[in-house]
Amino acid sequence: MNARLFFVHALSPLHAGTGQGVGAIDLPIAREKATGLPFVPGSSLKGVLRDSCTDPDRRKKVFGPDTDRADEHAGSAQISDARLLLLPIRSLAGTFAWVTSPYVLRRFLRDAQDAQAAGLPTSVPSPASEDQCKVAQDACQISIASGNTSQVYLEDLDLNAVADPAVNTWATWLGSKVFPNDPQWQQMLLGRLCVVHDDVLSFLLETATEVTARIKLQENAKTVQKGGLWYEEALPTETILYGLAVAVPVKAAVQEVFAVLQSLMGQAVQVGGKATVGRGLCRLQME
Numbered sequence: 001m002n003a004r005l006f007f008v009h010a011l012s013p014l015h016a017g018t019g020q021g022v023g024a025i026d027l028p029i030a031r032e033k034a035t036g037l038p039f040v041p042g043s044s045l046k047g048v049l050r051d052s053c054t055d056p057d058r059r060k061k062v063f064g065p066d067t068d069r070a071d072e073h074a075g076s077a078q079i080s081d082a083r084l085l086l087l088p089i090r091s092l093a094g095t096f097a098w099v100t101s102p103y104v105l106r107r108f109l110r111d112a113q114d115a116q117a118a119g120l121p122t123s124v125p126s127p128a129s130e131d132q133c134k135v136a137q138d139a140c141q142i143s144i145a146s147g148n149t150s151q152v153y154l155e156d157l158d159l160n161a162v163a164d165p166a167v168n169t170w171a172t173w174l175g176s177k178v179f180p181n182d183p184q185w186q187q188m189l190l191g192r193l194c195v196v197h198d199d200v201l202s203f204l205l206e207t208a209t210e211v212t213a214r215i216k217l218q219e220n221a222k223t224v225q226k227g228g229l230w231y232e233e234a235l236p237t238e239t240i241l242y243g244l245a246v247a248v249p250v251k252a253a254v255q256e257v258f259a260v261l262q263s264l265m266g267q268a269v270q271v272g273g274k275a276t277v278g279r280g281l282c283r284l285q286m287e
Contacts, residue, residue, distance in 0.1 A: 002254045003115040005287035006265065007178045008040060008082045008241040012281040013210050013234035016040040016272035025211060026230040032083075036205055037104070038235055040082040040271060042243065045284075048271055049079070052264045061252040062260045076252040077261060082241040083107070086174075086193070087201070089208050092153035094142035096238065097194040099154065101201040102126040105170065108242060115244055117287055121173055125166040125195045134195040136171055137163040141191030152194060155208055159196065167193055177287050178240055210234045234279060245286065262286050 016039070017027050029038050046063065053059040060066075064075030085108055086098040105124045112120055125134040133152050135143055143150040143161040150161040171193040175186030196204075216228035247257035265284040272280040 002247040003244045004247075004258055004261075005112055005115045005117055005177070006082075006243055006245050006261075007085075007285045007287070008045070008243070008271070009178060009283045009285065010235055010237055010239040010241075010281075011268060011283060012237055012278050013212075014040070014239060014272055014282060015232060015234040015274045015279045016044060017233075024231065025233045027232040029209065029233045029235060031205075035103075036202060037084045038205070038209075038241075039084065040241060040243075042079040042081045044271060045082060045243070046075075046077065046079040048269050049077075049261065049264050049284075052269060053260065058252075058256075058260055062257055074248075074250050076248055076250045076257045078246040078248060080243040080246070082243040084235075084239070085242045086240040087204065087208070088236050088238040089154045089194075089204055091142045091192075093144050094192055096192065097142045097152065097154060098189060098192050098238070098240065099194050099196055099201065099204060101196055101198045103198045104201070105195070111242070111244055115287070119173060121166065121169045123166050123169075125164045125170070127162070127195065127197045127200075130197045130200055131158075131160055132162055132197070133159040133200075134164040134167050135161045136167045136190050136193060137165050139168065139171075139187075139190050142194060154194070154196075155204070157200065157204075159200075164195075167195060170195075174240075178285060180285065208236075210236045232274070234274075258286075 016030050018030050031038050050063040062077045065072045086100050088096045089099045091097040102124050127133055143152050152159045152161045171190040175189040179185035212232050214230055216225050218225050245261055247254040265286045268281055268283050270280045271282045
């Protein structure tokens with residue numbers, strides 16, 4: 001399969017929504033039905049990349065014809081949904097932690113192997129219980145010493161920190177891909193990476209996303225309009241997601257597809273909704 005990994009780093013809160021909600025949140029983020037993990041639709045990402053491509057010939061060959069001529073041929077670039085990889089969670093030490101779980105890492109490893117990514121970690125750190133988390137060895141910035149043990153405090157959770165060299169391996173590899181040529185951010189990821197139990201991550205996904213109350217005022221009275229109060233959910237700043245870019249030689253060669261995608265990434269773009277209030281500023285990076 002002609003596939004490459006890409007990463008999405010949220011530089012501001014990211015709202016890729018479903019359009020309507022069924023609970024207390026009026027505009028929730030998109031989540032996978034079976035796992036509850038947040039994602040950004042591939043159609044949104046492909047549209048952003050297409051709009052960023054200013055060469056009309058290349059845009060047509062790589063992304064397909066414009067809407068009124070969509071039946072001419074398919075595009076050569078296929079962009080998957082961007083799936084959650086690391087979720088930033090407020091931490092008592094170190095300000096915040098980048099949190100993930102064994103299931104998320106195993107799924108990432110499977111997708112990265114399909115993309116033939118080089119130098120992948122071979123083992124996945126896995127906490128033995130829900131009250132335990134795995135952190136980097138000798139580099140952790142989110143743990144607090146407590147007697148002979150160390151604790152990590154995420155939101156209202158108190159977890160026993162266990163140093164694991166596998167976390168160092170993951171943080172080093174991910175840091176080199178998400179933050180290439182930026183040693184300071186690579187070091188931040190090493191110090192803040194935290195692997196929690198799958199059930200703990202599920203709990204955090206329900207309680208630690210960003211929820212904002214929005215209102216609409218009456219123009220003359222400057223009071224809230226009837227029905228003008230709603231709640232929006234967003235992935236917090238510093239969230240990291242990943243996906244696959246697949247090249248199919250329809251009108252463009254595989255090398256040309258990846259060359260165009262590479263040239264369009266590595267810079268800040270706007271993804272998802274609520275752009276006028278600063279939502280969705282992201283940096284895309286291809287592996």
